[in-house]
Amino acid sequence: MSTLEKAIADTSYLNDPPGIKNWLFTLDHKRIGVLYLYGIMASFLLGGIFAMLLRLELLSPERVLMDADTYNQFFTLHGAVMIFLFIIPSIPAALGNFVLPLMIGAKDVAFPRLNLASWYIYVAGALICLYSIIAGGADTGWTFYTPYSTETGTAVISLTFGAFVLGFSSIFTGINFIATIHKLRAPGMTWFKMPLMVWALYATSIIQVMATPVLGITLILLIVERTFGIGIFDPAMGGDPVLYQHFFWFYSHPAVYIMILPAMGIISELISTFSHKKIFGYKMIAFSSLGIAFVSFLVWGHHMFVSGQSEMAAMIFSFLTFFVGIPSGIKVFNWVATMYKGSIDLKTPMLYALSFLFLFCIGGFTGIVLGSLAVDVHLHDTYFIVAHFHYVMMGGTVMAFLGGLHYWWPKMWGRMYNEFWAKISLALIFVGFNATFFTQFIMGSQGMPRRYYTYVDTYHRLHAFSSYGSWVLGLGFVVMAVYLIHSLFRGSKAPANPWRSLTMEWETTSPPIAHNFDRPMVLEHGPYDYDVIDPRKRLDDHRREVAK
Amino acid sequence: MDTTGTLFLPPAGSTIASEVDFQFYFIYAASIFFFAVVTFATLLFIVRYRRRGEPTRSDAPTHNTLLEIVWTAIPTVLIVIVFVMGFRTFLKMNVVPGDAMEVKVTAQKWFWSFDYPEGASTVNELVVPVNTPVKLLMSSQDVIHSFFVPNFRVKMDVLPNRYSITWFEATRRGEFDLFCTEYCGKGHAEMIGKVRVVSESEYGQWLEAGSGPAEGEGLVDYGRRLYVSKACNTCHSVDGSANVGPSFKQRFGNSQAMADGSFIMVDENYLRESILNPQAKIVAGFDPVMPTYQGLLKDREVDALIEFIKSLKEE
Numbered sequence: 001m002s003t004l005e006k007a008i009a010d011t012s013y014l015n016d017p018p019g020i021k022n023w024l025f026t027l028d029h030k031r032i033g034v035l036y037l038y039g040i041m042a043s044f045l046l047g048g049i050f051a052m053l054l055r056l057e058l059l060s061p062e063r064v065l066m067d068a069d070t071y072n073q074f075f076t077l078h079g080a081v082m083i084f085l086f087i088i089p090s091i092p093a094a095l096g097n098f099v100l101p102l103m104i105g106a107k108d109v110a111f112p113r114l115n116l117a118s119w120y121i122y123v124a125g126a127l128i129c130l131y132s133i134i135a136g137g138a139d140t141g142w143t144f145y146t147p148y149s150t151e152t153g154t155a156v157i158s159l160t161f162g163a164f165v166l167g168f169s170s171i172f173t174g175i176n177f178i179a180t181i182h183k184l185r186a187p188g189m190t191w192f193k194m195p196l197m198v199w200a201l202y203a204t205s206i207i208q209v210m211a212t213p214v215l216g217i218t219l220i221l222l223i224v225e226r227t228f229g230i231g232i233f234d235p236a237m238g239g240d241p242v243l244y245q246h247f248f249w250f251y252s253h254p255a256v257y258i259m260i261l262p263a264m265g266i267i268s269e270l271i272s273t274f275s276h277k278k279i280f281g282y283k284m285i286a287f288s289s290l291g292i293a294f295v296s297f298l299v300w301g302h303h304m305f306v307s308g309q310s311e312m313a314a315m316i317f318s319f320l321t322f323f324v325g326i327p328s329g330i331k332v333f334n335w336v337a338t339m340y341k342g343s344i345d346l347k348t349p350m351l352y353a354l355s356f357l358f359l360f361c362i363g364g365f366t367g368i369v370l371g372s373l374a375v376d377v378h379l380h381d382t383y384f385i386v387a388h389f390h391y392v393m394m395g396g397t398v399m400a401f402l403g404g405l406h407y408w409w410p411k412m413w414g415r416m417y418n419e420f421w422a423k424i425s426l427a428l429i430f431v432g433f434n435a436t437f438f439t440q441f442i443m444g445s446q447g448m449p450r451r452y453y454t455y456v457d458t459y460h461r462l463h464a465f466s467s468y469g470s471w472v473l474g475l476g477f478v479v480m481a482v483y484l485i486h487s488l489f490r491g492s493k494a495p496a497n498p499w500r501s502l503t504m505e506w507e508t509t510s511p512p513i514a515h516n517f518d519r520p521m522v523l524e525h526g527p528y529d530y531d532v533i534d535p536r537k538r539l540d541d542h543r544r545e546v547a548k
Numbered sequence: 549m550d551t552t553g554t555l556f557l558p559p560a561g562s563t564i565a566s567e568v569d570f571q572f573y574f575i576y577a578a579s580i581f582f583f584a585v586v587t588f589a590t591l592l593f594i595v596r597y598r599r600r601g602e603p604t605r606s607d608a609p610t611h612n613t614l615l616e617i618v619w620t621a622i623p624t625v626l627i628v629i630v631f632v633m634g635f636r637t638f639l640k641m642n643v644v645p646g647d648a649m650e651v652k653v654t655a656q657k658w659f660w661s662f663d664y665p666e667g668a669s670t671v672n673e674l675v676v677p678v679n680t681p682v683k684l685l686m687s688s689q690d691v692i693h694s695f696f697v698p699n700f701r702v703k704m705d706v707l708p709n710r711y712s713i714t715w716f717e718a719t720r721r722g723e724f725d726l727f728c729t730e731y732c733g734k735g736h737a738e739m740i741g742k743v744r745v746v747s748e749s750e751y752g753q754w755l756e757a758g759s760g761p762a763e764g765e766g767l768v769d770y771g772r773r774l775y776v777s778k779a780c781n782t783c784h785s786v787d788g789s790a791n792v793g794p795s796f797k798q799r800f801g802n803s804q805a806m807a808d809g810s811f812i813m814v815d816e817n818y819l820r821e822s823i824l825n826p827q828a829k830i831v832a833g834f835d836p837v838m839p840t841y842q843g844l845l846k847d848r849e850v851d852a853l854i855e856f857i858k859s860l861k862e863e
Contacts, residue, residue, distance in 0.1 A: 069734055242707070281610070284616060311639065326623060332586060336586055339589075340597070341607075343604045344599055354590065366579075368575055372631070374564075374634045374636075375568055375572050375634060376634075377568070377702065377703050380703055382696075447698025456740065531610075
């Protein structure tokens with residue numbers, strides 16, 4: 001180990017200051033990001049196990065390994081864990097926490113203590129949710145529709161209370177990021193010189209702060225109704241079940257954009273970096289993030305076209321829904337145009353970005369199918385919608401998250417992952433994902449309803465094929481777990497800027513020092529000025545300085 | 549039943565279906581077009597501009613106003629067309645023709661019951677004449693359910709404490725699946741009925757014949773038929789396995805432990821009470837979830853079911 005390498009290892013945020021206590025009470029955004037990463041990876045594993053068991057049960061219409069009650073609890077847990085514990089915090093709270101201050105040249109987020117508090121609240125909320133498994137499990141679906149959720153004898157209260165607590169974690173992170181982006185950008189980094197990932201996190205944070213309280217209120221009302229028998233949603237007590245659906249989707253639709261917007265931010269970074277080219281239509285991408293955030297508040301009723309809401313409401317919601325499609329489409333065109341005349345390097349993160357493009361397009365187009373009032377009546381609550389949101393959430397957000405994870409992996413750990421195994425794993429995930437979920441588009445439009453423990457024989461072959469696909473998908477993740485853990489110990493040392501990227505997080509060592517940068521950062525060039533700057537030359541200059 | 553239909557859509561069986569299917573495939577075709585453009589451009593750029601060795605700098609433009617306007621405008625026009633088509637058909641789905649016959653639909657955990665204007669009633673089987681608009685006036689006895697017939701492209705939530713309305717006009721005879729598509733608990737996946745579309749004259753005959761035993765059919769066989777048609781089989785097995793409710797196998801004539809700790813001899817009067825007033829006595833180990841069949845079964849049908857359960861005592 002050279003003196004320089006040893007100096008980097010000793011001063012890296014991973015070791016400075018050392019000890020588990022310093023990790024648990026850390027105020028360093030990078031460490032909190034890593035703590036979040038542990039939490040969401042454990043949740044992803046748990047949610048994934050539920051998913052594999054569900055697909056296994058659906059291999060045949062007869063009982064394979066569980067009864068209907070267990071199945072209903074498992075799909076509820078799969079949804080709740082994946083949404084509240086994994087996907088909502090995945091990009092903003094884990095990756096975002098790690099990279100946001102680095103990307104804007106700051107030492108930390110604006111409120112480091114609030115940041116740590118948000119992690120502890122996340123852990124508390126997660127534990128309360130998991131307690132519901134011991135307490136008998138909830139069987140309502142992650143949507144907790146009334147009056148079923150008021151009537152059922154299962155542990156609905158602990159699961160909803162857990163989701164309520166998790167909401168605060170999400171709000172705290174949102175507030176923190178908004179303040180950070182407003183106040184802590186490096187001198188010279190004007191709004192339109194921010195990386196697009198930062199724009200995406202900004203738009204996401206606005207939704208988190210504005211929409212999450214409504215979920216909190218709704219879930220508390222549900223708990224009050226169950227506990228004290230006050231009629232709010234349950235018609236037996238004089239309430240209105242459709243009101244619950246309005247409240248619930250007022251949060252949960254914008255929440256879809258809490259999940260997808262930061263993913264779009266990552267894709268902008270990946271495509272520009274690995275095409276070594278200035279992003280096409282920077283302002284359009286930035287504004288489309290804000291546009292999506294705004295319109296996302298006005299489309300919740302498209303979850304309720306057959307709920308009995310008025311035709312007028314349905315018409316307005318359908319119309320606005322289509323207009324979320326436009327800014328998303330613009331982003332896709334911009335990403336493709338960025339590759340034009342680029343210098344495209346097909347490293348794993350770029351392959352994830354391309355997978356995102358492919359799968360997100362399918363998710364988006366099927367969203368247009370569902371936005372149409374007449375067609376939605378047929379497809380609502382069938383496997384078509386299940387396939388649609390898995391294409392957007394998993395094909396979109398999870399692919400972008402994994403792309404971002406591989407992209408920033410060297411920065412996080414100072415180690416490179418194995419490129420060969422990463423590509424094998426991606427190939428398995430891509431093939432397995434499509435086999436699992438494309439099949440569900442077909443069975444859904446053929447009429448197979450969702451949340452069915454068993455099914456009529458017509459759908460048997462499609463269900464079985466979907467289950468086979470899930471095994472390939474699962475195998476891909478096992479391979480990934482092996483090579484990522486291996487890289488932590490045996491991976492080759494990562495250079496400061498392995499991808500020759502121009503954003504600021506690459507201007508510090510890998511892994512960064514505790515306070516991120518060894519000098520006050522000043523913006524010297526735009527985040528995507530590949531047409532004028534050679535990143536490698538800049539880095540060499542910098543290295544020589546550090547060595548001195 | 550006719551088994552045509554396409555890879556994506558089941559065979560169409562109602563007047564509205566062709567409009568829905570056209571729109572499905574219209575969006576599908578437009579999507580394939582844009583998807584092909586995006587994918588082709590991506591692949592082309594990957595191959596054409598693949599990095600070999602050192603990255604090269606690019607002098608390509610970083611925005612192009614005309615291009616950006618065009619690729620915003622074309623999709624915008626298309627989605628407005630899709631929206632208008634969808635809305636017009638949706639209105640048709642929601643405006644019931646004046647001459648429609650009306651059937652009252654009641655959903656509860658976990659079966660459907662239908663009341664016809666002429667006084668007949670059925671469970672899990674909706675019988676309608678072909679080429680006649682049928683209005684469904686629907687309500688739920690407990691939680692939210694949803695009425696879905698894939699072949700008719702019709703779906704509507706069924707709520708407690710209010711009526712929801714939908715309608716369809718079947719265009720071909722046959723039997724079609726009826727699913728519940730709003731999650732409603734343990735028996736959700738088995739809340740499956742049939743829509744039987746018959747000719748005008750068959751419908752008239754069916755109404756007249758009522759739903760009594762067929763000619764020469766004994767009470768036990770009639771009971772076996774009712775066991776399925778009245779949806780007892782959703783919750784009660786005949787092979788001894790416990791489901792939502794106790795199995796019927798070897799139940800009759802035996803002493804039965806109840807939830808309150810007492811024991812009861814299963815006889816005709818106990819069975820009759822359990823069918824018409826199921827909450828009165830609860831078998832140990834089961835939840836009190838069974839709805840009453842008071843009003844849904846005629847006396848003769850109750851007799852037949854009891855005879856059927858009696859017939860299962862020895863095997």
